Amino acid sequence: MKQVLTLKYVVNKGGWATLCIGNITEIVILNISYLHDSLKELAQSAIELKTKDETSVVFMDEPGEHKLILKKKGTSIDYELRWYKDWASWNLTSEDNFEPIISGTTTLPKYINLVRENLIRIWNEEGPEGYKKKWSEHDFPMREYELLKG
Template identity: 40%
Template sequence: MSLSISYIVEDAGWAQITISDGEGEIVNHVSYLHDSLRDLAELAIEVRSGAKTAKAIFMDEPGELQLVVSKNQNQIGFEARWFKDWQSWGLTSSSDYDVLLKGEATVQCLVDQVTDVLTKIHKNIGPKKYKEMWVEHEFPLEQYRELINA
């Protein structure tokens, strides 16, 4: 199996994430209510740095998608979990979700996918325009630099 991640910044305060396992994919809207791009960058950094588990949150209005990663040596297992409400804000139980997609990949594949997402946004939009479009959150420049310099 494999992992593919696309993250497209759309109109002000909205993005779209696509996660694929090589056979199926999920597409979800992402709201500015959470700093999801930073979460995604930190997930890659944490897993690369040895964390056994990590997650990134992608809030929709309503609902929440979580990408949950478990590491075993150089491999990861991943699940895309859908919550009907904002679990990260305590509006639904952490056990009340549907698994929309799951698979396995290498740690390097995850890091490469996230780095590619950040590189495209940095190149095509830039940190200043990203902040204007995303309103509440800065482009995760520090995390981006850490990933490209690794």
């Protein structure tokens, strides 16, 4: 069965963002805190998967966090979104203490394009100044944007 991955990252005010992530059967909406530079890490994951077989992206909430695990097999990517009740990335809970939320398979080109499309849309909607004003702690991931925008 063909798997579909959807990603839409939206920067909100006050250091918050949301990510809508979906597969062929469900869509999940995540709250993302400025405490972690998730957009940059998302962009880095698309770049890294060109040469690495596995990477992940952390989306911190307050409290807890989601972690997107990405494993490349040829030109396919298996993905799993995990929920941690505390911040595993800050060692406040075990990496093994998670609840699986959503999973599926997509292709490497599809994943890279989804990340690229989100960066371009955010750049067009916010620009680097608007992004920094809304996101406060972190700058727009310009280097990654330049590498991915094609």
